[in-house]
Amino acid sequence: MFTGLMLNTWITATIVAVIAGMVGFFAVLRGQTFAAHAIPNGAFAGAAGASLLGINVLWGLAVFAIGGALGIGALGSERQGRKGRNDVVTALGLVLMLGLGALFISVSSEYAEETYALLFGEVFGISQGEVLPILLLGIVSVVAIGVAFRPLMLTSALPEVAEARGVSTRRADLYFLVVMALATSMTVPVVGALLMFSLMIGPAAAARSVTARPGVALALSVAIALATVWISIALSYRTNWPLGFFVGVAGAAFYLLGLGARSLGVSRTRLAA
Amino acid sequence: MHYLFEPGLFASGPVRTALLVGAIVAVTSGVIGVFTVIRGQSFAGHALADVATTGGSGAFLVGLNQFWGFLAAGIAAAALMEGIGVQRRRGRDVATGVVLGAALGAAALFLYLGTLQTSTTGASFTVLFGSIFVISPDTVPALIASGVIALVVVALLTRVLLLSSLSSDLARAKGVPVRIVGMVYLAALAVSVSLAAVAIGAVLSTALLIGPSATALRVTKSPGWAMAASALTGVAATWIGIVLAYDSFYWPPHGHGWPVSFFVVTLVLIGYLLTYVKRPRRLAPRSPHEGAECSPA
Numbered sequence: 081m082f083t084g085l086m087l088n089t090w091i092t093a094t095i096v097a098v099i100a101g102m103v104g105f106f107a108v109l110r111g112q113t114f115a116a117h118a119i120p121n122g123a124f125a126g127a128a129g130a131s132l133l134g135i136n137v138l139w140g141l142a143v144f145a146i147g148g149a150l151g152i153g154a155l156g157s158e159r160q161g162r163k164g165r166n167d168v169v170t171a172l173g174l175v176l177m178l179g180l181g182a183l184f185i186s187v188s189s190e191y192a193e194e195t196y197a198l199l200f201g202e203v204f205g206i207s208q209g210e211v212l213p214i215l216l217l218g219i220v221s222v223v224a225i226g227v228a229f230r231p232l233m234l235t236s237a238l239p240e241v242a243e244a245r246g247v248s249t250r251r252a253d254l255y256f257l258v259v260m261a262l263a264t265s266m267t268v269p270v271v272g273a274l275l276m277f278s279l280m281i282g283p284a285a286a287a288r289s290v291t292a293r294p295g296v297a298l299a300l301s302v303a304i305a306l307a308t309v310w311i312s313i314a315l316s317y318r319t320n321w322p323l324g325f326f327v328g329v330a331g332a333a334f335y336l337l338g339l340g341a342r343s344l345g346v347s348r349t350r351l352a353a
Numbered sequence: 354m355h356y357l358f359e360p361g362l363f364a365s366g367p368v369r370t371a372l373l374v375g376a377i378v379a380v381t382s383g384v385i386g387v388f389t390v391i392r393g394q395s396f397a398g399h400a401l402a403d404v405a406t407t408g409g410s411g412a413f414l415v416g417l418n419q420f421w422g423f424l425a426a427g428i429a430a431a432a433l434m435e436g437i438g439v440q441r442r443r444g445r446d447v448a449t450g451v452v453l454g455a456a457l458g459a460a461a462l463f464l465y466l467g468t469l470q471t472s473t474t475g476a477s478f479t480v481l482f483g484s485i486f487v488i489s490p491d492t493v494p495a496l497i498a499s500g501v502i503a504l505v506v507v508a509l510l511t512r513v514l515l516l517s518s519l520s521s522d523l524a525r526a527k528g529v530p531v532r533i534v535g536m537v538y539l540a541a542l543a544v545s546v547s548l549a550a551v552a553i554g555a556v557l558s559t560a561l562l563i564g565p566s567a568t569a570l571r572v573t574k575s576p577g578w579a580m581a582a583s584a585l586t587g588v589a590a591t592w593i594g595i596v597l598a599y600d601s602f603y604w605p606p607h608g609h610g611w612p613v614s615f616f617v618v619t620l621v622l623i624g625y626l627l628t629y630v631k632r633p634r635r636l637a638p639r640s641p642h643e644g645a646e647c648s649p650a
Binding site for chain 1: 390393394395396398399400437446447449450451452453454455456457458459460461462464465554556557559560563564567610611612614615617618619621622625
C-alpha cells in the first residue's frame with residue numbers, strides 16, 4: 081500500500097487535499113460554491129479540446145479554467161447587488177464550456193476512456209514526473225492565498241467595511257477565482273473534475289459548521305480534507321472502487337457530523353445559560 | 354430551403370420524436386426556469402440535473418429505464434437540499450454543494466460498476482450529454498405526463514411562489530407555508546430537470562432551464578410574459594439546434610454529426626447576449642422617481 085507508485089499517489093493526494101482544503105474554505109465562506117463546481121468542470125472541457133488539437137492537456141485546462149474564472153468574475157460581480165444574477169452568469173458560463181466539451185468529445189472519437197478519467201480522476205498510477213508540477217502549483221496557490229489572506233477574509237465577511245477601506249470586492253472576487261482556476265487546472269487530470277469539487281466543498285462546509293473562528297476553521301478544513309483523502313485512498317485501494325465515491329461520501333459524512341456536533345453544542349450552551 | 358432542411362428531415366422517425374420531446378422539455382424548463390432565476394436557485398437547478406444523472410447511472414446499472422432513476426434521484430435530492438437548506442442563500446448553496454458532492458461520488462461508483470458489467474465507457478457520455486436522437490418512442494408518453502404534472506403544480510402555486518420568491522417574510526406573514534412551498538417547487542424543478550436530463554443530457558438541461566428564462570427576464574419584468582417568452586425562446590433554440598445537428602452530418606469532419614447540446618447551448622447564449630446589445634437605450638431614467646433615486650440626497 082505504501083510502495084512504488086502508491087507512494088506518489090499518497091504524496092499527490094496530500095498536496096491536493098491541502099490546496100482543496102484552503103481554496104474550498106474561501107469558496108464556502110464567499111458563497112462561491114457554484115463557481116467551485118463550474119470551474120473544474122469547465123477545465124475538463126478544455127482538456128478535451130486540447131487533446132483534440134493534439135497539444136498538452138495542461139494548456140487546455142489552464143485556458144478554460146482561467147478563462148471561465150475571468151468570465152464569471154467579470155460578468156458576475158458587475159451586478160452583484162442584484163439578486164441571483166451571479167448564479168445565472170455562472171450557470172451559463174458552465175453550460176457554454178460543457179457544450180464546447182461535448183462538441184470536442186464527439187468530434188474526437190477516441191476520447192471516451194479519458195473522459196471518465198478526467199471527470200472521476202486517475203489517482204492511482206501517478207508518475208514521478210507528475211508530482212513535481214503539482215507540488216509547485218500547490219505552493220503557488222497556498223502562497224497566493226496567504227499573501228491575500230486579510231483582504232480575502234475582509235471582503236468575504238464584511239464586504240461593506242472592505243469597500244469603505246478601499247478593498248475592492250470585485251477585484252478580490254476575480255483574484256480568488258483565478259487562484260481557484262490555477263489550483264483546479266493542475267489537479268483535474270489527477271483527481272478529476274468532480275472529485276476536486278467534492279473535496280473543496282465537503283471539508284470546508286464541515287469545518288465552518290463547527291467553528292466560526294476563521295483561522296481555526298481554515299486549519300480544520302485542511303485537516304478534514306486530508307483525513308477524507310487518506311481514508312478514501314486506503315478504502316479505494318482495498319475495495320478497488322473509485323476514489324471519487326469515497327471522497328464524496330466522506331465529505332458529506334463529515335458535514336453531517338459537523339451539523340450534529342453544532343446542534344449538540346447549541347443545546348449544551350442553552351442548558352448552561 | 355433545401356440547404357437548411359436536409360431532404361428526409363421530417364420523414365425520419367427519430368427526428369420527429371426529438372422535435373416533440375425537445376419542445377416538451379423546452380416549455381417545461383422555460384416556465385419553471387423563470388422561478389429558478391427569480392429565486393436565485395440556478396445552482397440548485399444544475400445540481401439537481403447532476404444528481405439526476407446519478408440516478409440515471411444507477412438505473413443503467415440495475416437495468417431499469419433511465420428515466421425512473423433520474424426522477425427518483427432528483428426528487429430525493431430536492432427533499433434533502435431543502436431539508437438541510439438554510440434560509441440564507443449562502444447556506445443553501447453549501448447544502449446544495451454537499452448533496453451534489455455526495456451524489457457525484459455515487460455516480461462515479463455506479464458508472465464504474467457499469468463499466469465492469471458491460472465493458473463500455475459510453476454510458477458516462479450518454480448520461481451527461483444525452484442523445485436526443487435515440488429516445489425510444491415508448492418513453493415519450495411518460496415524458497409528456499411528467500412535464501404536464503410539473504407544469505400544473507407550478508401553475509397552481511404561481512401566486513404563492515412569486516410572493517415567497519420576492520419576499521419570504523411577507524409571504525410568511527400572510528400565512529404561506531414557505532418551507533413547504535419551497536419543497537414542492539424544488540420537487541417540480543427536479544421533475545422538469547430529470548425530464549430534460551433524460552432527453553438531452555444534464556448539461557443541456559441547465560442551459561434550457563437558465564438561459565431562456567434569464568433572457569426573458571432581462572426583456573420583460575412581468576412574470577407571465579417572461580414565462581411565455583422563455584418557453585418560446587427555449588423551443589426555438591431546441592428546434593433550430595436539432596435541425597442544425599441533423600445538417601451537421603455533412604459538415605467536417607465528414608460522416609459525424611455535431612452534438613445537439615452544443616448547438617442548443619450556443620443558441621441560448623446568443624439569445625442571452627443579444628439582450629445586452631439593447632441595453633444602452635435603457636440607461637435614461639424611465640420615470641422621474643427612478644431619476645430622483647439616483648441623485649444624491
